[in-house]
Amino acid sequence: MNIRTLAIILIACGIGLLTAAIVRGYFTNKLTCVYGTAGGATIRALEGIWAPREVYLNVIIEGGEMNVSLYCNGVLLKKWSNTRGFIYRVKIEKRAYSYLVFTPLNPKKEYTINLKAEFYGIEKDLFIHGLIAIIVGCSLYILNVIKRRVLAALLIAIILGTLLPVPRIACKPLWFKKGTYAVYWSPGVPSILLENNTAIHGNWTVYFSWKYINISGSRALLFVNFTAVGYRARFYGKEFMSPSFMKTGYIEVVLETREVYYKGKKVGITGLFIWPLPQVGKKITLVGIYDKVFEGVVSKESIEASLLHFKPQDQWVYIVYFNATLWTVEGRRYSAKGVNFYDTDTGLLIWGIPMPEPVFLAVGIKAFLWPMWLVDTNVDIGPPVVWRSISLFLPRFIGIVVAVIPLIIAIIVILWRRMRLKKSA
Amino acid sequence: MKTFLKFLELEYNLTWKPSVLGAVFGAFFVLHLCSLGGSKAVVSTNYNQTYILEALAGSLYLPIFLVVIISYIYSKSIADCISSGLMKSLLSHPIKRDYVLSAKVVLNFLVLLTACFLPIFYAKIVFSVDSRAVTSVIVTFVLKLLSYSSLATLLCLIMREPLLSFAGTLFSLYIVESITDFFRALRLWELANIVNLNRLALSFYGAFLSRAPLRVLIESGALYTLVLYISFSVICLILSLIVFRRMDLD
Numbered sequence: 001m002n003i004r005t006l007a008i009i010l011i012a013c014g015i016g017l018l019t020a021a022i023v024r025g026y027f028t029n030k031l032t033c034v035y036g037t038a039g040g041a042t043i044r045a046l047e048g049i050w051a052p053r054e055v056y057l058n059v060i061i062e063g064g065e066m067n068v069s070l071y072c073n074g075v076l077l078k079k080w081s082n083t084r085g086f087i088y089r090v091k092i093e094k095r096a097y098s099y100l101v102f103t104p105l106n107p108k109k110e111y112t113i114n115l116k117a118e119f120y121g122i123e124k125d126l127f128i129h130g131l132i133a134i135i136v137g138c139s140l141y142i143l144n145v146i147k148r149r150v151l152a153a154l155l156i157a158i159i160l161g162t163l164l165p166v167p168r169i170a171c172k173p174l175w176f177k178k179g180t181y182a183v184y185w186s187p188g189v190p191s192i193l194l195e196n197n198t199a200i201h202g203n204w205t206v207y208f209s210w211k212y213i214n215i216s217g218s219r220a221l222l223f224v225n226f227t228a229v230g231y232r233a234r235f236y237g238k239e240f241m242s243p244s245f246m247k248t249g250y251i252e253v254v255l256e257t258r259e260v261y262y263k264g265k266k267v268g269i270t271g272l273f274i275w276p277l278p279q280v281g282k283k284i285t286l287v288g289i290y291d292k293v294f295e296g297v298v299s300k301e302s303i304e305a306s307l308l309h310f311k312p313q314d315q316w317v318y319i320v321y322f323n324a325t326l327w328t329v330e331g332r333r334y335s336a337k338g339v340n341f342y343d344t345d346t347g348l349l350i351w352g353i354p355m356p357e358p359v360f361l362a363v364g365i366k367a368f369l370w371p372m373w374l375v376d377t378n379v380d381i382g383p384p385v386v387w388r389s390i391s392l393f394l395p396r397f398i399g400i401v402v403a404v405i406p407l408i409i410a411i412i413v414i415l416w417r418r419m420r421l422k423k424s425a
Numbered sequence: 426m427k428t429f430l431k432f433l434e435l436e437y438n439l440t441w442k443p444s445v446l447g448a449v450f451g452a453f454f455v456l457h458l459c460s461l462g463g464s465k466a467v468v469s470t471n472y473n474q475t476y477i478l479e480a481l482a483g484s485l486y487l488p489i490f491l492v493v494i495i496s497y498i499y500s501k502s503i504a505d506c507i508s509s510g511l512m513k514s515l516l517s518h519p520i521k522r523d524y525v526l527s528a529k530v531v532l533n534f535l536v537l538l539t540a541c542f543l544p545i546f547y548a549k550i551v552f553s554v555d556s557r558a559v560t561s562v563i564v565t566f567v568l569k570l571l572s573y574s575s576l577a578t579l580l581c582l583i584m585r586e587p588l589l590s591f592a593g594t595l596f597s598l599y600i601v602e603s604i605t606d607f608f609r610a611l612r613l614w615e616l617a618n619i620v621n622l623n624r625l626a627l628s629f630y631g632a633f634l635s636r637a638p639l640r641v642l643i644e645s646g647a648l649y650t651l652v653l654y655i656s657f658s659v660i661c662l663i664l665s666l667i668v669f670r671r672m673d674l675d
Contacts, residue, residue: 005446011447012450016451017458020458024458027465029465048467051466051468117467126458126551
């Protein structure tokens with residue numbers, strides 16, 4: 001077998017791997033499991049080798065609280081203590097042995113665990129292996145036929161060079177791409193205001209998430225998930241169990257202006273992010289619902305890591321102060337006074353009170369006047385650090401080197417052969 | 426031996442153009458990996474039997490592609506070679522007639538086998554499939570390729586004309602591929618089990634796990650399937666040699 005044959009086989013296998021990775025990644029794999037446990041027995045769920053994709057976990061536990069741990073390749077990725085359920089998105093970086101461990105807190109109780117897992121996205125290992133095979137194959141091919149195919153080498157170098165990311169100037173937040181998501185968590189929510197202006201009372205831990213699905217014209221389509229896990233509540237002296245529920249829906253957002261559209265109609269301005277990034281001291285439109293708009297004043301401060309649930313680091317944030325009279329519902333007047341924290345790099349809401357939030361209208365909810373924390377996102381928030389700048393630059397540098405090396409070798413070989421020919425002549 | 430190896434190289438240059446080589450290897454990778462649906466989420470400890478079924482019949486495109494590519498390769502290698510007069514010039518070399526045909530069959534079989542093996546080995550490494558399950562799949566693919574290649578060789582030698590031999594081989598291999606379903610439709614379950622090559626892989630896997638592998642193979646009927654396909658391949662190859670020896674190429 002000569003080098004040319006090997007190169008062709010490598011390139012073909014690489015293209016095959018890339019194609020397989022894309023086709024496999026196109027489909028979301030949904031797993032639904034129900035487990036029961038009694039007598040304090042610990043359960044391991046979804047035990048096996050997890051594909052290196054993004055995983056959406058939705059767990060509801062009936063019967064009481066449990067401790068839940070997620071292990072990947074022997075490393076504890078995440079732990080939920082004393083929980084009755086959660087929503088969590090995790091990016092599995094490596095194909096490794098993983099599982100969820102459910103440990104009951106009360107050995108006398110019987111528990112039922114409803115687990116939904118969705119695996120989506122491209123498998124990184126297949127994609128990377130495919131790229132490596134193609135690059136190695138191309139390099140071998142170029143080296144083999146360099147005498148007659150200098151133009152081909154140039155073309156391949158140009159093609160590889162165009163694959164490098166190019167900075168773009170845009171009027172909308174650059175971090176808002178297909179697949180961008182954020183998950184918020186709010187424990188102890190006492191009441192939720194529905195779209196029809198009725199309020200339901202109880203005690204919930206709310207998980208709210210949105211995900212950028214697609215773009216149509218200038219409007220981004222967001223998939224919205226609102227999950228409320230119910231706990232015991234006391235309202236006007238009566239004790240009851242708050243019902244758990246989950247609602248999903250779609251809504252459109254114009255990224256440049258933050259206008260929210262539901263079923264083709266403008267319904268407000270979202271407060272889930274602020275854009276463009278504001279100037280300190282200025283008044284901005286914080287949020288709007290229907291024809292009502294609420295403003296806030298911007299300041300910028302560094303806050304302690306303990307106030308945040310997402311990143312264990314001190315964080316610079318925009319603090320937007322608001323003091324708003326909202327509405328009257330069932331004879332009760334609602335007003336909100338407080339602060340929302342926004343990331344200074346992206347404008348994404350890190351902590352705040354959704355007082356109202358028009359994106360909730362996708363699931364039939366208007367507001368819940370309770371703080372919520374950002375607990376998970378694939379948006380890169382936080383101030384840039386030196387090592388992060390280097391890690392951003394490094395792939396481009398390596399990409400340039402990989403693209404240029406075959407060309408450099410080709411030029412050296414051609415010049416060296418010409419010199420040899422001249423000497424022999 | 427040297428002459429035989431030279432013939433192998435010559436046959437490779439004649440039949441396996443870079444585009445065809447690339448298409449075959451790329452397609453096998455795509456089809457095999459896309460068949461393995463169970464590996465897209467969680468690969469549990471009992472994935473091995475699922476892997477065997479998925480690898481052999483997970484995607485219908487794989488058997489269809491196999492049939493098409495074998496028909497194309499052998500019609501190009503044998504029938505096209507005879508009709509264009511190239512076979513006559515090959516036989517003018519100081520080499521036995523049998524070796525010329527053997528070089529063609531061996532080379533094409535080895536290239537196709539390599540194209541089948543690469544994605545299987547890749548899947549074994551990446552998805553951590555049990556070696557016994559992988560071996561069962563490999564043995565089945567070897568038998569399948571051997572029987573299809575020998576039948577394709579015989580038909581191409583009989584028909585000689587490239588397009589006719591491609592169509593005839595394609596049709597015949599498609600019948601062989603569908604024969605299990607044909608017997609099932611006629612409710613001939615025993616016959617269907619014997620000709621079912623995919624079932625052979627599961628039986629092999631069971632035999633590997635068992636302490637009495639031969640007994641498992643006999644009881645499951647897998648031994649009959651093995652003997653049937655090996656005999657079929659040998660008979661087709663012997664008939665091919667006989668036809669080729671008696672062929673008048675002037």
